[in-house]
Amino acid sequence: MINTHHHGDHTGGNEFFVKEGATLIASEAARVRLLARAPSEASPLPVITYNEGVHLYFNNDRLSLVALEGHTDGDSAVFFEGANVLHTGDLFFNGRFPYIDTDNGGGVGRYLSSQEELLSMINDDTLVIPGHGPIARRTDLMATHTMIRNTRDAVAQGISAGLSLADIQKQGLDDAYESFAWAFISEAKWIETLYWDSLKSDETD
Numbered sequence: 001m002i003n004t005h006h007h008g009d010h011t012g013g014n015e016f017f018v019k020e021g022a023t024l025i026a027s028e029a030a031r032v033r034l035l036a037r038a039p040s041e042a043s044p045l046p047v048i049t050y051n052e053g054v055h056l057y058f059n060n061d062r063l064s065l066v067a068l069e070g071h072t073d074g075d076s077a078v079f080f081e082g083a084n085v086l087h088t089g090d091l092f093f094n095g096r097f098p099y100i101d102t103d104n105g106g107g108v109g110r111y112l113s114s115q116e117e118l119l120s121m122i123n124d125d126t127l128v129i130p131g132h133g134p135i136a137r138r139t140d141l142m143a144t145h146t147m148i149r150n151t152r153d154a155v156a157q158g159i160s161a162g163l164s165l166a167d168i169q170k171q172g173l174d175d176a177y178e179s180f181a182w183a184f185i186s187e188a189k190w191i192e193t194l195y196w197d198s199l200k201s202d203e204t205d
């Protein structure tokens with residue numbers, strides 16, 4: 001069993017499956033987050049970890065586990081090479097504004113870089129399983145990637161023009177991206193993520 005990162009909606013089955021005999025695998029950074037969050041000593045932790053990646057030879061296929069960053073600092077993607085199937089973890093919310101967990105090491109720039117790496121790993125025949133949203137293809141990942149890039153640039157332009165967060169939220173994003181809003185990440189929330197991320201990147205550049 002592979003944890004693509006530490007969030008509860010992706011690790012809630014750990015205890016059940018480990019009791020059933022599963023071996024828990026995750027990046028070392030995800031294990032650090034799981035350890036910090038573990039409610040009790042009984043909560044199972046990954047027993048096999050990696051820093052950059054690892055191959056698993058399993059079910060007559062080779063799985064390539066790649067350690068990435070951006071949603072958190074402990075993201076992984078899993079590529080089933082023979083089957084040509086990619087599970088992106090939460091580095092891809094298909095057709096939705098993504099959640100960037102800046103309290104746990106996430107950031108917009110690294111999210112985009114990780115998506116670029118995923119795009120370079122796959123082709124038009126690859127079946128892409130996002131962390132949230134319907135099953136996808138490479139073109140869907142590209143569409144969400146482009147949305148993030150364009151909305152990030154729009155918010156940065158607003159900041160350069162001297163607009164406040166409230167001003168930019170009032171102005172809103174391009175209508176083409178209206179459909180990316182969902183219950184967890186509204187347009188206002190996504191603009192807020194981009195706004196603070198942009199100010200933070202300016203400080204560190």
Ligand SMILES: [Zn+2]
Nearest residue numbers: 005007071090
């Ligand atoms: Zn998540």
